[in-house]
Amino acid sequence: MLEVRGLKAAYGGTEILRGIDLDVAEGEIVTVLGSNGVGKTTLNMVLSGLAPARGGDVRFCGETITNRPPGAIVEAGLIQVPEGRRIFPNMQVRENLELGSYGRGKANRAANLDRVFETFPRLKEREKQLAGTLSGGEQQMLAIGRGLMAEPRLLILDEPSLGLSPLLVEEMFDLIRKLNAGGLAIMLVEQNVVQSLEIASRAYVIENGEVAMAGSAASVAENPELRKTYLGL
Ligand SMILES: Nc1ncnc2c1ncn2[C@@H]1O[C@H](COP(=O)(O)OP(=O)(O)O)[C@@H](O)[C@H]1O
Numbered sequence: 001m002l003e004v005r006g007l008k009a010a011y012g013g014t015e016i017l018r019g020i021d022l023d024v025a026e027g028e029i030v031t032v033l034g035s036n037g038v039g040k041t042t043l044n045m046v047l048s049g050l051a052p053a054r055g056g057d058v059r060f061c062g063e064t065i066t067n068r069p070p071g072a073i074v075e076a077g078l079i080q081v082p083e084g085r086r087i088f089p090n091m092q093v094r095e096n097l098e099l100g101s102y103g104r105g106k107a108n109r110a111a112n113l114d115r116v117f118e119t120f121p122r123l124k125e126r127e128k129q130l131a132g133t134l135s136g137g138e139q140q141m142l143a144i145g146r147g148l149m150a151e152p153r154l155l156i157l158d159e160p161s162l163g164l165s166p167l168l169v170e171e172m173f174d175l176i177r178k179l180n181a182g183g184l185a186i187m188l189v190e191q192n193v194v195q196s197l198e199i200a201s202r203a204y205v206i207e208n209g210e211v212a213m214a215g216s217a218a219s220v221a222e223n224p225e226l227r228k229t230y231l232g233l
């Protein structure tokens with residue numbers, strides 16, 4: 001459903017993405033791995049229309065969405081849960097969730113809210129609480145819940161495990177697996193190589209603005225280069 005071809009991006013004169021090729025098919029978890037600063041978030045921003053592509057193109061569900069306005073990309077069903085959660089701390093949990101259906105999913109807002117609360121009972125318990133009072137793990141759940149309110153066809157998660165305790169990281173990966181088991185296609189952007197490769201069907205590793213390794217998650221996990229560079233083995 002997502003086809004990225006030769007995608008380039010830069011900040012000023014600094015080239016960050018030098019021609020990325022990447023696909024996500026219906027129902028897949030695809031993980032995009034890479035060290036800090038390699039351009040993963042930049043890739044997400046370009047896919048979401050929040051940063052310009054300097055070359056190449058992005059197709060989503062058969063339509064070219066390269067450099068289209070962010071609102072149009074959301075409307076098409078490509079929904080991103082940004083790095084660092086970006087929730088609104090001074091608004092209630094429920095209000096944060098409702099904002100997720102601002103651009104898409106408005107008609108089914110009530111039913112989707114029920115479903116999100118079913119998936120995240122802890123958010124239901126804290127429905128009226130200000131989002132800023134939630135723990136880090138709960139805030140990440142809120143950010144994902146907000147994404148689900150927009151009825152994603154493809155959900156991009158940008159480092160959902162960042163800053164969580166090992167126990168919560170485990171819970172987060174279980175949750176991602178569960179969402180995917182319900183049929184949702186997920187592009188999982190992570191630095192957590194081991195756990196991401198465990199739940200993904202396919203993987204891309206980005207280095208120097210290019211795809212350095214790609215293939216089934218199992219084959220990438222076995223790649224000696226990956227094991228040396230990212231796992232110190
Ligand atoms: N708004 C920006 N302006 C200039 N440089 C940026 C900006 N955002 C990110 N960068 C730089 O682009 C590179 C890629 O960043 P980023 O996409 O955030 O990487 P990652 O998500 O893989 O950690 C980094 O060197 C970062 O410093």
Ligand SMILES: [Mg+2]
Nearest residue numbers: 040041083159
């Ligand atoms: Mg990032």
